[in-house]
Amino acid sequence: MTISELGRRVPVVGEYDVVVCGGGPAGVSAGLSAARNGAKTLIIESEGCLGGTWTAGQLCVILDAHGKGGIMQEITRHLQTSDGHLPRPGRGKYTYDVEMMKYTLDRLCDESGVDVRLYTRVVSAVVEQREIKAVITESYGGREAFIGKAFIDATGNGQFAAQAGCDYSVGHPETGQTQPATVIGIISGVPSDEPGTMNTQDKLAFLELLESVGFVPSYRKPSLWRLPHPDLCCISVHHAYEVPCDDTAALSRATMEGRKQLNEAVRALRQLPAWRQVRLVSTSAHIGIREGRRIAGRYQVTVDDIQSGARFDDGICLVRFGVDVHALTRQEDDEVTSYSQGITVRPYNIPLRALISKDVDNLGLAGRCVSGDFFAHASYRVTPNAVAMGEAIGMAAAKAVSSGVSLPKVDGSQIRRAMMAAGYEI
Numbered sequence: 001m002t003i004s005e006l007g008r009r010v011p012v013v014g015e016y017d018v019v020v021c022g023g024g025p026a027g028v029s030a031g032l033s034a035a036r037n038g039a040k041t042l043i044i045e046s047e048g049c050l051g052g053t054w055t056a057g058q059l060c061v062i063l064d065a066h067g068k069g070g071i072m073q074e075i076t077r078h079l080q081t082s083d084g085h086l087p088r089p090g091r092g093k094y095t096y097d098v099e100m101m102k103y104t105l106d107r108l109c110d111e112s113g114v115d116v117r118l119y120t121r122v123v124s125a126v127v128e129q130r131e132i133k134a135v136i137t138e139s140y141g142g143r144e145a146f147i148g149k150a151f152i153d154a155t156g157n158g159q160f161a162a163q164a165g166c167d168y169s170v171g172h173p174e175t176g177q178t179q180p181a182t183v184i185g186i187i188s189g190v191p192s193d194e195p196g197t198m199n200t201q202d203k204l205a206f207l208e209l210l211e212s213v214g215f216v217p218s219y220r221k222p223s224l225w226r227l228p229h230p231d232l233c234c235i236s237v238h239h240a241y242e243v244p245c246d247d248t249a250a251l252s253r254a255t256m257e258g259r260k261q262l263n264e265a266v267r268a269l270r271q272l273p274a275w276r277q278v279r280l281v282s283t284s285a286h287i288g289i290r291e292g293r294r295i296a297g298r299y300q301v302t303v304d305d306i307q308s309g310a311r312f313d314d315g316i317c318l319v320r321f322g323v324d325v326h327a328l329t330r331q332e333d334d335e336v337t338s339y340s341q342g343i344t345v346r347p348y349n350i351p352l353r354a355l356i357s358k359d360v361d362n363l364g365l366a367g368r369c370v371s372g373d374f375f376a377h378a379s380y381r382v383t384p385n386a387v388a389m390g391e392a393i394g395m396a397a398a399k400a401v402s403s404g405v406s407l408p409k410v411d412g413s414q415i416r417r418a419m420m421a422a423g424y425e426i
Helices: 025-036 070-080 098-112 159-163 200-212 248-269 303-308 330-335 374-380 383-403 412-421
Strands: 012-021 041-044 085-087 094-096 115-117 121-128 131-139 142-153 168-170 185-188 223-226 232-236 279-283 293-295 315-319 348-351 363-365
Touching: 012 025, 012 131, 012 383, 025 041, 025 070, 025 098, 025 142, 025 383, 041 142, 070 085, 070 094, 070 098, 070 383, 094 098, 121 142, 121 159, 142 159, 142 383, 159 293, 159 363, 185 248, 200 223, 200 248, 248 279, 303 348, 303 374, 315 383, 315 412, 348 383, 363 383, 383 412
Parallel strands: 012 041, 012 142, 041 115, 142 363
Antiparallel strands: 085 094, 121 131, 131 142, 168 293, 185 232, 185 279, 223 232, 315 348
16 A cells, blocks of 8 residues: 655755765764865754764764774863763773763864754655755655755665665675664663673673573673763663664664663662662663665775775775674574674775765765675774764765865875874774
8 A cells, every 4th residue: 555645846955065964973073074174064863962873872882993083083082071981991992971972072063063953864865867966854844955065874774875776785695684783771870899891701790690680681792881970881781683774663663672671681680789779871762773784885895805904095094893793693692602703803994985885976975884795894883983984085075075076086095195194093
C-alpha cells in the first residue's frame, strides 16, 4: 500500500558555499574547517545538540587522539581548561564531561561563524549532472531547501550520500552483518575505590561482578569508565545485534531494550553493599551505531593498507588504532576473545581521495561513512580520526569553492601539507 503526495514547491531558506550534513565529531570539524577557510558554511544536525556520538550518544571516551593536532587538539584543550577532561592510561585517551563537550562545540561554531540548524533532518538531495544543487530537509519549520556549492556527508551512516544516489557497501563482506549498536549510561554513586575497566581483564572482572548479582549483560565485555566529575562514571553493558542503520523499527526496539538493560544493571548492582548508592543519571538520547554505509570514494582504504602501514601523497592523518570488530552475534560475543580478528595494524594514512564521492563531484565524506572496507573501517572509525577527516574535507571543500573547481581537482598534497602544519602527524 502506498500514499501519493501531491507535488509541492519547497522554499529555499538559505544559500551557502559549503553545507555539512551531520553535526557529530566529523561534521563539526568539517564545518569549522570550511568556515575558517573562508566559506559561508551551514551544519545541519538532527539532534538538539552538536557532537553526535560524543553528546547525544554519550560515548564519554576519546581514543586515538595522539598525533591529532588542529581542531582535535583545540577541543581537547578547551576540555582540559574547563575541568571536562580526565586522562586514561595510554597515549591519546581520555574521558570527558558530556555537557562541557556540548558547550565547547557550540562555542567553537559560534566563534567561527558557522551557521547551525539543530532539530533538522536531511531527507533528499537535488542532483543534476553529477552535482548536488540543494539538500531538502524536514524540521519543525516544515520542508525546506538549502542551496550549496559543495556538500559534505558527515551523517555517520552515509544517509545523504545514499539519497544523492551514491554507491555504498554495508557490513561484513561475507555475511553483510554489521557491528552491534549500544545505548550507554552515566551513573553516580560508584564506590570510590572502583577504578573502572582499563583492559580486557578488568572487563571480565566487571562481567563477573554483574553476573554475581543476577544481571547478564548482552555485551560480554562490559565497560565502566571514570568521568572528570569524581562521582560520575560511564557504563556500557548493552549490545544490540543485527540492527541495520536504516531500520527505524529495529533501532527503536534496540534503544528501548538498551535503556531497560541499563536500569536492570543498576538495580542489580544496588544489591552489593558498596554499590548501594549507585543511580542511573542518564542514558544516551541516540543509540550508538558502530557501522552504517561505507560510501564509494575515489579510493577505498583496505585491510592491506592498514596492515602494511600505507602512506599517501594526499594522506590527511595517521591512524594508530587497531581493528576493533565487536562481535556480530551474541554467540560470537560469548566465544570470541579478541576484537582484532588477528589483524595487526601498522600506523597508516587515510587519503583525501577516500573522502570524496566517486559518483558526485561536489560531495565530500567525513567520519564512519568514508570509503573503506569492513576491516579498515573497524580501525579508523574512532572519533579523533573522524575529526581529522572533517578538518581535511572541510578545507578541501572551501578551496574547491573559492577556486571554482570540483572537489576531485583539489590538490590533495596541499591539504596534506596544511594538516601537517596544523599539527597532525602524517
